[in-house]
Amino acid sequence: MGFKNSVIWLYFSSPRNFYPFAGKLIPWFGWLAAVLMIIGLYIGFFVAPPVLSDQKEYYVIIFIHVPAAWMSMFIYIIMSLYAFIALVWNIKMSEMMATALAPTGAMFTFLALWTGALWGRPSWGAYWVWDARLTSELILLFLYIGFMSLQSAIDDPRRAARASGLLAVVGAINVPIIYFSVRWWNTLHQGFSVQPAQTQQLMDPSIKWGMLILALAFWMYTIAVVLYRVRTIILERERQTTWVQELVSSKS
Amino acid sequence: MLEVRELECVRGDHRLFKGLNFTLQPGELLHLRGKNGAGKTSLLRTICGLTAPASGEVLWKGENIRSLRDEYNRGLTFLGHLNGIKGELSALENLRISSSLSGEKIPENQILDALHKMGLKGREDLPTKVLSQGQKRRVALARLLITKTTLWVLDEPFTALDVHAIDVLKALIARHIQAKGLTILTTHQHVEIDVGVLKEIDLSAA
Amino acid sequence: MLEVRELECVRGDHRLFKGLNFTLQPGELLHLRGKNGAGKTSLLRTICGLTAPASGEVLWKGENIRSLRDEYNRGLTFLGHLNGIKGELSALENLRISSSLSGEKIPENQILDALHKMGLKGREDLPTKVLSQGQKRRVALARLLITKTTLWVLDEPFTALDVHAIDVLKALIARHIQAKGLTILTTHQHVEIDVGVLKEIDLSAA
Amino acid sequence: MSESSLLLASRSMLVRDLTLAMRRKADVLTTLFFFLIVVSLFPLGVGPQMEMLRGIAPGVIWVAALLASMLSLGRLFSDDYQDGTLEQILLEPHPLSVLVLSKVLAHWLLSGLPLVIFSPLLAMQLGLDGEAIVLLLITLMLGTPALSLIGAVGAALTLGLRGGGVLISLLVLPLYIPILIFGAGAVESQNAGLGAQAHLSILGAFLMLTLVFAPISTATALRISMD
Amino acid sequence: MSESSLLLASRSMLVRDLTLAMRRKADVLTTLFFFLIVVSLFPLGVGPQMEMLRGIAPGVIWVAALLASMLSLGRLFSDDYQDGTLEQILLEPHPLSVLVLSKVLAHWLLSGLPLVIFSPLLAMQLGLDGEAIVLLLITLMLGTPALSLIGAVGAALTLGLRGGGVLISLLVLPLYIPILIFGAGAVESQNAGLGAQAHLSILGAFLMLTLVFAPISTATALRISMD
Numbered sequence A: 001m002g003f004k005n006s007v008i009w010l011y012f013s014s015p016r017n018f019y020p021f022a023g024k025l026i027p028w029f030g031w032l033a034a035v036l037m038i039i040g041l042y043i044g045f046f047v048a049p050p051v052l053s054d055q056k057e058y059y060v061i062i063f064i065h066v067p068a069a070w071m072s073m074f075i076y077i078i079m080s081l082y083a084f085i086a087l088v089w090n091i092k093m094s095e096m097m098a099t100a101l102a103p104t105g106a107m108f109t110f111l112a113l114w115t116g117a118l119w120g121r122p123s124w125g126a127y128w129v130w131d132a133r134l135t136s137e138l139i140l141l142f143l144y145i146g147f148m149s150l151q152s153a154i155d156d157p158r159r160a161a162r163a164s165g166l167l168a169v170v171g172a173i174n175v176p177i178i179y180f181s182v183r184w185w186n187t188l189h190q191g192f193s194v195q196p197a198q199t200q201q202l203m204d205p206s207i208k209w210g211m212l213i214l215a216l217a218f219w220m221y222t223i224a225v226v227l228y229r230v231r232t233i234i235l236e237r238e239r240q241t242t243w244v245q246e247l248v249s250s251k252s
Numbered sequence B, C: 001m002l003e004v005r006e007l008e009c010v011r012g013d014h015r016l017f018k019g020l021n022f023t024l025q026p027g028e029l030l031h032l033r034g035k036n037g038a039g040k041t042s043l044l045r046t047i048c049g050l051t052a053p054a055s056g057e058v059l060w061k062g063e064n065i066r067s068l069r070d071e072y073n074r075g076l077t078f079l080g081h082l083n084g085i086k087g088e089l090s091a092l093e094n095l096r097i098s099s100s101l102s103g104e105k106i107p108e109n110q111i112l113d114a115l116h117k118m119g120l121k122g123r124e125d126l127p128t129k130v131l132s133q134g135q136k137r138r139v140a141l142a143r144l145l146i147t148k149t150t151l152w153v154l155d156e157p158f159t160a161l162d163v164h165a166i167d168v169l170k171a172l173i174a175r176h177i178q179a180k181g182l183t184i185l186t187t188h189q190h191v192e193i194d195v196g197v198l199k200e201i202d203l204s205a206a
Numbered sequence D, E: 001m002s003e004s005s006l007l008l009a010s011r012s013m014l015v016r017d018l019t020l021a022m023r024r025k026a027d028v029l030t031t032l033f034f035f036l037i038v039v040s041l042f043p044l045g046v047g048p049q050m051e052m053l054r055g056i057a058p059g060v061i062w063v064a065a066l067l068a069s070m071l072s073l074g075r076l077f078s079d080d081y082q083d084g085t086l087e088q089i090l091l092e093p094h095p096l097s098v099l100v101l102s103k104v105l106a107h108w109l110l111s112g113l114p115l116v117i118f119s120p121l122l123a124m125q126l127g128l129d130g131e132a133i134v135l136l137l138i139t140l141m142l143g144t145p146a147l148s149l150i151g152a153v154g155a156a157l158t159l160g161l162r163g164g165g166v167l168i169s170l171l172v173l174p175l176y177i178p179i180l181i182f183g184a185g186a187v188e189s190q191n192a193g194l195g196a197q198a199h200l201s202i203l204g205a206f207l208m209l210t211l212v213f214a215p216i217s218t219a220t221a222l223r224i225s226m227d
Ligand code: HEM
Pocket: A065, A066, A069, A070, A112, A113, A114, A115, A116, A117, A118, A119, A120, A121, A123, A124, A127, A133, A134, A135, A137, A138, A194, A195, A198, A199, A202
């Protein structure tokens, strides 16, 4: 079993084999994402009770905000895992996956910040406060941006992937430290009493389900988009190989 | 001693060479030829382990240099297009530091001697940035006089040198080869070095 | 046309040369000789007006270049030890900018033509920092093909070039001289250029 | 003819520097993100209390702007110096000070302007109100070009430096200080009900002064450094 | 033999970098000047209320130290890269991470230590009392080496890239944040009667962690950048 597994991994660690495989998977994940998204938003808009706010428009934000915040963190972890594997075992496919994940991660981080800010206005009276969660999410955005900036600053794609991969790994060591240090930093001053009180009321099961389903939808979306992006990266990085040239010429 | 196996080098979209094989034994000189952009510098950097090859390997005493690293470096001197000397430091300081960085302590008078042999008398204590182009190159080359390494990798060592300095360098390389050293060099100039075994590889042909 | 009068050049404690006199007329080539550190580069930079002489003066059409400046620069092309090209820009962009900086607009195909003549076909759009040493030098030299200046001051133009490129450059200089241009160059290599009047000055002798 | 060729030259100098920066798409954005990060650091250092943050906001934003400008100015000439293009620029048949002005303008467009544009966002994060934000914007608009111009003189002098490095710090940093004081002080003064008119006039006068003298000084400094 | 040759190598690396810096005093002094100016500016920007200043003092000094240390990072490897000595360093017969550690030590001695030494003076200006000053000194002593170590990774990653100086800050500043928070937070926590023991332990732990991981990461980054 273990042997068979490792053979499969070896098989898909070659861009040439992974390319068509990814192509087949994309529609599945794409459709799943769309369907789940609709269900989740339906629950958000029509099923869940308006316990948090009188205005539905504001209230639905949480169904996007929380899953987006989750995703922003998960994606960073996965990205740095891929980067680590790429650095240690020198696996090209892993490099490309890390590269492909970053923009989506940054997008979710931005989404979490944005929806949070939109929601902060009615509930705290300010778009932004220097709260622990908010601050650490902002720093996470900076880390993503750093990763992408470094990548785009280097011409040679191999060097770019390896340099930014190293950055992702170093950042990953630091992320939990940042997360907890920011928490601790903030608890030294007065806390924000609004949030815990409202989290209590979140226990309504339809809210929980709505969020879980949307989180799942975001996952599917991420997989689909990342697979799509990684296919483009494969074509670009392997363009001098014969199989890509054959592929391109057979298409045109 | 040094063996290059099925080496391939790719820069951007261009494959510079592929399936390159050769061996070099003690007492042999390899003259690498090729027109501008043929890949000579890239090959030399790969042999030094600065650049990772696209495929193939470089072996030293039968082992891949990537796994040897420090041990391989101990026997290696590389001179690239850049001189690798600090402009703010004098020639003397440059040599002193470069030898102590490789872990050896060379007596001061030996370093001065090397500088004088390279025709830098009276210029030992000037910051090297005020030296002329050829004098800077001479400082970089003076390193060859004080190292005890066996493999010399020299990328166009003769640039910027005047006729006299070229003669000095030629004699130096010949002596190194006679003492069972290995040398790989590139040059576009017509230079004849008096050695037993002279190998030639032309990269433009590949 | 170009006249050097009682020129003296001092660097730090060293007097490189003193009482240097010569004139250069249209259609003449001056080959500046001298061993490493003799002061060739310093003289060329003084002639271009980059360095102020310790004493003496450089005259262009009878006037001191320091008072002419812009007018003098309009007729001058200088190529130093450094190539003077931007590594981030392509060869094409480098040439385009260098010509428009001097206030001229050169058609695109003329620039491409110059690059092809210098053997850079297929490398026009790469950032020049990835080019080989010789290719970078060729980009710098391609400027000579698109300028209309009369005075060329070339500091070791043949370095890093392969045999083919040296031939191209030699022909280029010969043509410039024939068209009543002036050229001053230095080189340590043995290069024969086919021109009418070839002057030589050896700075080591001074 | 000479007039239009000067125009062509100074425009292509500007285009050249902008292209060089655009080659690295990150290059423009990083100055901005740097600015953003530096401003976000202050709450982390001094704590999240809103009133306190509001008090130090103009000073913080101004310090961050100065830093961003200083960080990027270090390389204004040194890249050109090292690859030999500066020699070529000195040999162009045009007044050097005009070409220098183009370079400084390019620098400001790339590192000063984006920062001015995004400062309202940061000011909002730190709790400044609308009026104060507009005032801050004006001071930055007047002050950052002056920073670039003064910095250019320093950058030119640093090129051929041997031992007298202290001179540069002594020369440039004190010139930055008035800009900082009047820039950061304008909002403060407005809040205190004293009006910011005087501050703005002084900033404007400073900009004029540097616009006249800085390019010539920079050109002279460059010729000295390249000797 | 190999042991002592490694020692010789790493010592001469340190001596080399210190000598180079002494040759061009500009680098050391600008960092210090910058630090002094940023901190002295605050009373001007914020107003002279003593309690307010005392409250933000540790934060301001820490942020200034962090930025000043970062200013000098750009040149940690880039000079060596441009003149080809970095190639030679990569080819030395010694673990690259050890040589890197020497370089970072030199960087800290030149840019970190002077700041630490001068910080009590500034803290006094901002109205901190004796006990707080000592505590601040200790946090800076523990924190600034960690800043240099982390910064080295960023400097190695951005080697040879245009706009490196700004890109470094973008990469490195987010990683600096824990140090900033615990460094600046220590004094505040002490003042609040909570004691600063925990902060100091965490800073110490952080220094240990970076001491172990940063040199290796930097060495890897250098090899990638030189490829
Ligand atoms: C820009 C502003 C905001 C940002 C960056 C932000 C960030 C985050 C992050 C990172 C999480 C997930 C972390 C975790 O589970 O601990 C999260 C969860 C959450 N946020 Fe926000 N947030 C913002 C504003 C708000 C506002 C204004 C509210 C409502 C008053 C809010 C309510 C919540 C809730 C209820 C959760 C789920 C908590 C849980 O999982 O237990 N957020 N937010």
